[in-house]
Amino acid sequence: MPDATWKPRLIALDVDGTLLDPDTQTISAAVRTSVRRAVDAGAEVIVATGRSMLGALPVLADLGLTRGVALCSNGAVVLDAATGEAVSVETFEPAPVVAELARRVPGSILAVERLGEGNLVTAPFGxxxxxxxxxxxxxxxVTAGPVPRLVANWVGHEPAEVVAAMRGAVLPGATFTLDHYEPWVTVVPQDVTKGAALEKLRAELGVPAAETFAAGDGDNDVQMLEWAAHGVAMGQGPAVVHAAADEVTAPVAEDGLATALDRWFR
Structure with missing residues (x-):
């Protein structure tokens, strides 16, 4: 763990399960205050989420983040926090991906992101x-043209079944992550991860690699936690996420992120 003199200049934060409690669908006052302290101290706070643009915007508003960028769709979409507009988008061809998913997780319902408009789905999601x-x-x-993100929901199955079905899978031109809460496969363009997008952003901002911090709880956070000089896994996350981090904090329901950030921002 960094010593007391260390303070991160670039802070990357997952949303669901890190900033926001999935059970209450809210960001606690303690977490909101800890993020505000970091911003006021001059840190570059980046929301890095698997959510679409439309899902990220209310989170930015709740936290009062109005400068810099946010990473959406696991890094496939970079959002201008001030304008709410996409500044860069990476896409992939969904047709070959859907064909492989049909073989591994047959009967899944699909959703592809329509940038800034919502999702095109094969059947309604919750x-x-x-x-x-x-x-x-x-x-x-769904497969008619390039998309930044595709979600397959294997309805009626458990997350562990999805893990088993996708073991060893290679999706053409794409990268996938799994969900430990829902039986989902989330697909984005090849080599796109939160970690890769953050490294590009770090270089653009001129922040030393040694002054980076990240916190997350999911499969899609592993590369981000490994990228950070100090990675923090949320207590409720699975073992694979804990193994990728430098520290495990309390669960989101116990304001674990605030506990971690308040060490440097009081």
């Missing part, structure tokens, strides 16, 4: 599972 409007279409509609 009301709190996606952000923005859902437009129902066919497999042909």
């Amino acid at each position: 009301p709190d599972e996606l952000h923005g409007p859902q437009h129902v279409g066919t497999i042909e509609d």
Whole structure:
């Protein structure tokens, strides 16, 4: 663990399970205050989430983050925090990916992100599972053109079943992560991860690698935690996430992120 004189200049924070408690769908006052202290101290705070743009915008508003960027769709979309507009987007062709998913997780319902508009789905997801409007279409509609993010929901199955089904999978032109809360496969362009996007941003900002911090709780946070000089895993996260971190803090329901940040920002 860094000593008392160390203080991060670039702070990357996952949303669901890190900033926001999935059970209450809220960011606690303690977490909101700790993030505000870091911003007021001059740190560059970056929200880095698997959520779409539409899912990230209310989080930025809740935290009062109005400068810099946010990383959405696991880094495939870079959002200007001041304007709410995408400044860069990476995409992949979904058709070959969908073909492989049909073999491994047959019967999954699919959602592809329509940037700033919502999602095109093959069947409705739950009301709190996606952000923005859902437009129902066919497999042909979903695979008609490049997308920044695709989600496959293997309804009726457990997350552990998805892990087993996707073991050893290679999705053409794409990178995937799994969810430890839901039976989901989230797909983004090849080599796109939160960690890779943050490293590009770090270089652009001129922040030394030794002055980076990240916190997360999911499979899609592993590369980000490994990237950071000091990575913090949330207590409720799975073992694979804990193993990638330098420190394990309390669960999100116990304000673990505030505990970690308050060490340097009081």
